[in-house]
Amino acid sequence: MEDYQKLVRDNIPDIIRANGQTPVVRTLGETEYLAALKEKLAEEAAEYIENGDTEELCDVEEVLRALLDAQDVSYGEMDAARRAKAERNGAFRERLWLEGVEDGAPTAAWESREVASADEKSTICGDILRALPSWFGVETSIVDYAEKVKRLPLYAAFAGDAPVGFAALKAHNPDTAELCVMGVRREWHRRGIGAALVARCERYCREHGMRYLTVKTLDASAHSESYEKTRAFYHRMGFVPLEVFPLFWDADNPCLFLVKAL
Secondary structure (H helix, E strand, O other): OOOOOOOOOOOOOHHHHHOOOOOOOOOOOOHHHHHHHHHHHHHHHHHHHHHHHHHHHHHHHHHHHHHHHHHOHHHHHHHHHHHHHHHHOOOOOOOOOOOOOOOOOOOOEEEEEEEHHHHHHHHHHHHHHOOOOOOOHHHHHHHHHHHHHHOOEEEEEEEOOOEEEEEEEEEEEEOEEEEEEEEEEEOOOOOHHHHHHHHHHHHHHHHHOOOEEEEEOOOOOOHHHHHHHHHHHHHHOOOOEEEEEEEEEEEEEEEEEEEEEE
């Protein structure tokens, strides 16, 4: 008998039988299975490094999905974490090679957490929205949002004790929640804060058995460079446009309704 001792795809035994041979297989226990998947991931990655064949990347992807299943992590959860990390640290598109780091001032750090106090929620919301006049320039709307978030789950990013971004979530029914309002101070853009806040809202939805997260923003038919960036952000986060409501707010501010399946 030729010895293999390796994890194989589910249909391989049937393929071997179709060739007139007899496979000798056993079903691995959970611990063995996880260890075998890790070995398989290294094997497939090494094969791609050796020959550069795109088909080997397909094998890497298949093993990765099996690893996620084995650890009860959905592909959507991993992708949300990937996007949050890419928003925070960037991807690998710009071909940057780090040759070293010179001494200098450290980059300011931030952390996110849920805010429990209704008054603190309202203050954070109002202060940050007023700091973003290109997005939130109507005081009555800001006051309305600041009052509304008192009753909603709200997550905020803090640099030390100073709030620099927030997102509030509104549940509409057992299946769906809305990203009701969010904002990040302009000087803190491009640091992964928005992506991290969206990821936290997605986690809340999953923890409560919800299947969809929605958001409303200004449609592209109303020109705005600021909201063009907003739509691009939501697209990166995995939201897709569902419908435009021309008069939901008013004729000058057509509403784009987006949804993300979790």
